[in-house]
Amino acid sequence: MAxxxxxxxxxxxxxxxxxxxxxxxIAHLRALRDNRDADGFSRALWKNFVQMGWxxxxxxxxxxxxxxxxxxxxxxxxxxxxxxTPSPFLSTAVLAASAIxxxxxxxxxxxxxxxxxAGELIATLAVDETAKHHPEKIAMTATRAGNGFKLSxxxxxxxxxxxxxxxxVVARTSGKAGDTAxxxxxxxxxxxxxxxxxxxxxxxxxxxxxxxxxxVNASADSxxxxxxxxxxxxxxxxxVGRAAVAAEMVGASEEAFSRTVAYLKERKxxxxxxxxxxxxxxxAAHLYCELEVTRAAVLKALxxxxxxxxRAGAIVSVAKARAGLSATLAVNEAVQMHxxxxxxxxxxxxxxxxxxxxxxxxxxxxxxxxxxLARLNRY
Amino acid sequence: xxxxxxxRKETRAWLEANCPPEMRRxxxxxxxxxxxxxxxxxxxxxxxxxxxxxxAKGWTVPEWPREYGGGGLSREEAKIxxxxxxxxxxxxxxxxxxxxxxxxxxxxxxxxxxxxEHLPKIAxxxxxxxxxxxxxxxxxxxxxxxxRAEDKGxxxxxxxxxxxxxxxxxxxxxxxxxxxxxxxxxxxGISFLLFDMESAGVSxxxxxxxxxxxxxxxxxxxxVLVPKANLVGKLNKGWDIAKYLxxxxxxxxxxxxxxxxxxxxxxxxxxxxxxxxxxLADTALRSQIxxxxxxxxxxxxxxxxxxxxxxxxxxxPAVSSLLKYYGTELNKRRMELVMSAGGTDALEWEGERSRxxxxxxxxxxxxxxxxxxxTSEVQLNIIAKRxxxxxGA
Numbered sequence: 097m098a099x100x101x102x103x104x105x106x107x108x109x110x111x112x113x114x115x116x117x118x119x120x121x122i123a124h125l126r127a128l129r130d131n132r133d134a135d136g137f138s139r140a141l142w143k144n145f146v147q148m149g150w151x152x153x154x155x156x157x158x159x160x161x162x163x164x165x166x167x168x169x170x171x172x173x174x175x176x177x178x179x180x181t182p183s184p185f186l187s188t189a190v191l192a193a194s195a196i197x198x199x200x201x202x203x204x205x206x207x208x209x210x211x212x213x214a215g216e217l218i219a220t221l222a223v224d225e226t227a228k229h230h231p232e233k234i235a236m237t238a239t240r241a242g243n244g245f246k247l248s249x250x251x252x253x254x255x256x257x258x259x260x261x262x263x264x265v266v267a268r269t270s271g272k273a274g275d276t277a278x279x280x281x282x283x284x285x286x287x288x289x290x291x292x293x294x295x296x297x298x299x300x301x302x303x304x305x306x307x308x309x310x311x312v313n314a315s316a317d318s319x320x321x322x323x324x325x326x327x328x329x330x331x332x333x334x335x336v337g338r339a340a341v342a343a344e345m346v347g348a349s350e351e352a353f354s355r356t357v358a359y360l361k362e363r364k365x366x367x368x369x370x371x372x373x374x375x376x377x378x379x380a381a382h383l384y385c386e387l388e389v390t391r392a393a394v395l396k397a398l399x400x401x402x403x404x405x406x407r408a409g410a411i412v413s414v415a416k417a418r419a420g421l422s423a424t425l426a427v428n429e430a431v432q433m434h435x436x437x438x439x440x441x442x443x444x445x446x447x448x449x450x451x452x453x454x455x456x457x458x459x460x461x462x463x464x465x466x467x468x469l470a471r472l473n474r475y
Numbered sequence: 476x477x478x479x480x481x482x483r484k485e486t487r488a489w490l491e492a493n494c495p496p497e498m499r500r501x502x503x504x505x506x507x508x509x510x511x512x513x514x515x516x517x518x519x520x521x522x523x524x525x526x527x528x529x530x531a532k533g534w535t536v537p538e539w540p541r542e543y544g545g546g547g548l549s550r551e552e553a554k555i556x557x558x559x560x561x562x563x564x565x566x567x568x569x570x571x572x573x574x575x576x577x578x579x580x581x582x583x584x585x586x587x588x589x590x591x592e593h594l595p596k597i598a599x600x601x602x603x604x605x606x607x608x609x610x611x612x613x614x615x616x617x618x619x620x621x622x623r624a625e626d627k628g629x630x631x632x633x634x635x636x637x638x639x640x641x642x643x644x645x646x647x648x649x650x651x652x653x654x655x656x657x658x659x660x661x662x663x664g665i666s667f668l669l670f671d672m673e674s675a676g677v678s679x680x681x682x683x684x685x686x687x688x689x690x691x692x693x694x695x696x697x698x699v700l701v702p703k704a705n706l707v708g709k710l711n712k713g714w715d716i717a718k719y720l721x722x723x724x725x726x727x728x729x730x731x732x733x734x735x736x737x738x739x740x741x742x743x744x745x746x747x748x749x750x751x752x753x754x755l756a757d758t759a760l761r762s763q764i765x766x767x768x769x770x771x772x773x774x775x776x777x778x779x780x781x782x783x784x785x786x787x788x789x790x791x792p793a794v795s796s797l798l799k800y801y802g803t804e805l806n807k808r809r810m811e812l813v814m815s816a817g818g819t820d821a822l823e824w825e826g827e828r829s830r831x832x833x834x835x836x837x838x839x840x841x842x843x844x845x846x847x848x849x850t851s852e853v854q855l856n857i858i859a860k861r862x863x864x865x866x867g868a
Binding site for chain 1: 739741742745753754761762765766769770774776779780783786789854858859865866867
């Protein structure tokens with residue numbers, strides 16, 4: 097497939113960009129932060145997303161969704177990255193919708209997907225237990241009890257975990273931490289007895305929570321996919337999340353970069369625009385190259401998820417690793433080239449640095465994905 | 476699409492029938508490359524046969540028009556041909572600066588007579604060309620070149636010297652940038668001339684590089700007479716052709732970062748540093764190799780994307796600077812890792828064990844990648860100016 101957006105994808109991008117610039121510019125994030133908004137996102141804005149069909153972007157048309165692909169989801173993520181807009185798009189429309197659509201029974205799909213499409217259900221994936229992403233080291237247990245299971249353990253940095261009504265929880269039904277076998281996914285009601293969630297205040301003012309599970313009942317019907325064999329489903333969903341977050345970083349870093357290039361043309365020192373200094377020109381040109389190279393990898397990763405979902409692991413790792421590194425370079429250079437004003441809270445550029453730091457950690461940082469690629473290539 | 480699938484099948488069948496088995500083994504050294512030319516000595520009958528068969532089909536230059544010796548293939552067909560040749564491990568039948576550089580320039584800027592005269596000989600490997608661009612005093616500042624061509628009625632009188640002329644000592648003809656108006660601003664007094672290296676007054680002297688080999692020469696022109704019919708394009712408008720050709724050269728050098736070796740860096744390193752639980756025992760080296768592979772794969776996709784964007788009409792003319800800059804820096808990084816993975820084995824300079832110091836020589840040669848065809852710094856200048864629009868660049 098050609099590594100360019102087709103006409104429909106380009107139109108989606110233009111519409112998303114126009115809509116977000118008008119309705120959710122960076123001032124929107126600042127207002128949520130400064131008012132200490134209890135939800136941390138705007139339900140009115142999420143309703144708009146729902147009306148545009150974004151909540152069901154990955155949901156098959158049979159369940160009322162748009163039935164589009166990962167490239168389209170990535171297009172929206174990239175635009176959300178440009179405006180740093182907090183929303184349940186990643187947790188609900190990307191992670192949860194894709195997990196249920198891929199692995200759910202007909203009944204589970206019928207129960208949840210139309211609600212996601214209608215904006216009636218915020219759902220998320222609860223996977224990480226430690227400060228660094230190590231999905232195979234999941235220790236949370238699901239022990240058999242009658243016809244069902246009892247879940248015990250703790251999850252950290254669950255995206256939108258403070259507002260989600262449905263949690264897709266990965267727990268161990270057999271084996272030990274470190275084994276990829278023995279993991280099972282459960283669909284858990286966030287209001288079930290024994291579930292406790294504590295909102296995490298994060299550097300980027302986006303949304304996450306720590307959630308503890310204390311002997312939480314999960315029925316046999318709540319198993320998503322197969323018992324003990326959840327790893328493949330999990331890997332697939334994580335790959336979708338990784339590629340989506342990489343796309344978000346492409347948006348955030350390109351916006352930070354274009355603001356920086358504009359500043360290089362405006363800001364005068366020593367009687368000329370600082371963009372005339374070759375010391376800055378070469379760094380800006382190098383950064384441009386890094387961002388272009390990342391963009392190709394991220395688009396390829398999204399296309400591969402659409403074409404050959406089960407073989408996307410390597411290219412997704414390439415995309416996530418590259419996006420993490422080039423976005424980190426972009427935001428660091430952005431603050432440095434803006435100088436003193438770049439350090440002020442009043443100026444927006446620092447907000448990009450904060451969000452990129454979070455995206456770098458989500459679902460594995462660049463080191464995690466370099467290691468994963470090396471393993472896949474057997475060295 | 477169906478036509479393309481047929482083309483793929485036919486191409487595969489033809490290559491399997493016509494590519495001699497010797498030409499389907501990976502080349503062992505630079506000597507295995509067929510450059511053609513008046514004085515070319517074929518390494519084997521297989522090499523001669525392979526060139527003749529491919530040239531007869533026009534597939535030494537698959538995308539050139541048939542009337543000039545090309546195959547008349549579409550971009551998609553040519554891509555399939557390249558893919559299939561890679562799959563069958565067919566060697567390139569002919570490599571030359573005529574194919575990579577002069578041909579595209581003549582197709583765009585040459586007159587009909589020049590195309591008919593020169594393109595078929597390039598396609599058949601009969602004439603080997605070299606490029607006369609850089610001068611001892613004109614490196615990155617190429618447009619300051621001083622080689623003069625004076626108007627002497629129906630001929631030019633050429634005097635001056637070129638440097639880094641690759642294989643000038645083996646080439647039959649040269650395409651050359653010369654100053655035809657010394658009083659005009661530097662970009663506006665340059666013309667593009669073709670002449671025979673056997674002309675009276677042409678001499679060459681090889682330059683030995685740090686890698687020990689000498690593909691490069693210094694070339695001297697001492698009262699060389701060149702017929703005016705050998706001027707390509709308009710008088711004093713040679714800089715446009717030069718820039719166009721530099722773009723081709725950059726794409727070519729940039730692409731070198733992606734040459735596929737049979738063995739991955741991970742495998743090379745496993746031999747020297749050993750493995751532990753399936754992972755390289757040297758964890759720092761392992762990280763560096765993984766980081767390189769990530770960038771190399773992403774760069775290959777960037778080249779694909781640049782081609783795809785050109786196809787839908789969104790090509791940026793300065794994108795070749797991006798590819799040249801990134802590809803050459805990547806290749807240098809690769810060679811540093813080859814040396815690091817190889818350890819002291821990679822330091823051997825002569826003898827069969829090291830295939831005559833193949834790693835060390837390739838490592839040293841790679842250092843020129845970011846100098847030749849416009850330095851990395853010049854590429855960054857071009858990106859800053861033409862893509863980012865930074866002032867005063």
